[in-house]
Amino acid sequence: MSEFITHPLKPFFDKNSKILILGSFPSIQSRKDGFYYQHPRNRFWPIFEILFSVKLSNIKEQKKFLKNQKIALWDILQSCKIKNSDDKTISYAKANDLNIIFNHAKIEHIFTTGQSAYRFFKKFYPDLDVIALPSTSPANLNFSLDRLLCEYSKIKNFSQN
Numbered sequence: 001m002s003e004f005i006t007h008p009l010k011p012f013f014d015k016n017s018k019i020l021i022l023g024s025f026p027s028i029q030s031r032k033d034g035f036y037y038q039h040p041r042n043r044f045w046p047i048f049e050i051l052f053s054v055k056l057s058n059i060k061e062q063k064k065f066l067k068n069q070k071i072a073l074w075d076i077l078q079s080c081k082i083k084n085s086d087d088k089t090i091s092y093a094k095a096n097d098l099n100i101i102f103n104h105a106k107i108e109h110i111f112t113t114g115q116s117a118y119r120f121f122k123k124f125y126p127d128l129d130v131i132a133l134p135s136t137s138p139a140n141l142n143f144s145l146d147r148l149l150c151e152y153s154k155i156k157n158f159s160q161n
Contacts, residue, residue, distance in 0.1 A: 006079040007096065009034065012063065013072030017105040019158055020072045020098075024117040027085035027137075035059045036073045039085070041138035044113070047148055051156045069159045072101055076112070076120045086139075087116035095124035109158045114140070 008031050013020070029039040037044035038059075045056045048065065056062045066073060078096040083089035101107060110128060112118040114135030121130050133151050134143045143151075 003083075004079065004081045004092065005031075007075060007077060009036065009075075011072065011074035011096075011101055012036070012066060013074070013101050013105050014067060015105055016067075016070050017072035017101070018070045018108045019155060020074070020101060020105075020107045020110045021113060021155070022110065022117050022121060023073075023075045023113045024087050024120060025075050025077045025080055025082060025090065029085075033059065035062065036075075037136065039138065042136050043138070043145060043148055044136040046145070047136060047152045050149060051153060071155070071159060072105060072107065074098075074101065076117050076124065087114065087135075087137075090116065090120075093120055095120065098125065111155060 007025065009026055023036065026036060027039050027042070030036055045062060048054070049056050052065070052069070054065055056065055074096060076095060077090070078094045080093040081091045110130045112121050112130055112132050114137065115132070118130065118132035121128075131154060133154070134140060134148060136148060
């Protein structure tokens with residue numbers, strides 16, 4: 001059964017953030033742990049470990065890494081009806097106000113993780129440029145780790161400019 005949920009996590013950013021990565025809505029595990037991409041089989045953090053040759057074993061290390069790389073994290077949706085963590089079940093979606101980040105950081109590049117995040121981003125922010133990346137979710141069987149690494153290397157390229 002779907003339940004209506006308000007996004008419980010704050011956006012992660014600071015005034016130096018220049019890259020914004022947006023998911024759709026946090027998974028059950030991420031909501032429980034209080035930070036983004038915490039499902040043990042999600043490939044988000046392993047991708048960054050490989051691309052940047054770092055070890056991100058816990059949330060503290062993940063936050064330090066993001067800050068060092070000037071990467072902000074949030075989700076496009078502020079609230080929605082969703083069943084478990086399945087983006088395909090999202091309805092009654094309401095957008096987060098991205099100005100919360102834009103007013104305090106000089107974001108130069110925006111990325112979305114997965115088609116749902118991209119679709120909602122374009123619905124709510126049609127005039128902003130965004131680069132759609134594939135989902136790192138374990139449910140995305142269409143992309144091997146190697147293909148994900150290739151796609152996510154775009155973030156590394158922008159973070160080092």
